[in-house]
Amino acid sequence: EPEVTQTPSHQVTQMGQEVILRCVPISNHLYFYWYRQILGQKVEFLVSFYNNEISEKSEIFDDQFSVERPDGSNFTLKIRSTKLEDSAMYFCASGWDSSVTYEQYFGPGTRLTVT
């Protein structure tokens, strides 16, 4: 069964460093998403991406964040200068553009630890 994959599973970085989190969405999906869960808090929406541009973003997704689909298979989230409060589990998700219920299929997450 097709699934969303994410690499790495765990990333440790120092404050101020740039990180890139990678995702391979399900192959015939055209909508892509990033969510995050800070420890002990709810899963929060960051951004959705369709047709090579951002379609929705939350207040969390500020200028420190960017997303890209560099080729036909990968979808990335870049954090330019990490802060301690960026430590969280980051989930990638994908879905069909034709889904009327906006179903989303999630990857296993990347745990980002900023020290």
Added chain:
Amino acid sequence: ILNVEQSPQSLHVQEGDSTNFTCSFPSSNFYALHWYRWETAKSPEALFVMTLNGDEKKKGRISATLNTKEGYSYLYIKGSQPEDSATYLCAFNTGRRALTFGSGTRLQVQP
């Protein structure tokens, strides 16, 4: 601000018990309600998506109901098994694709 609440926060049951938990969401601007099952270190797995008031969905021993007028959904597990141990998340969306999640119900089934 959309707020989705789930209760209880955690639940311990014995194998064979039936159990249910609740998801409450804003009844205005409702579009769809999603249930996910999430085991530690795995991907959250989509269980159900419901859109219509009165919807009932079933998958094996797990079923869900939806009341959009009063803003709640119930998830039921009949005859719980140890492999049902997981966190059950509900998420809500309006006409936008962004999902707003509840904090989850953590279910532990003792053999």
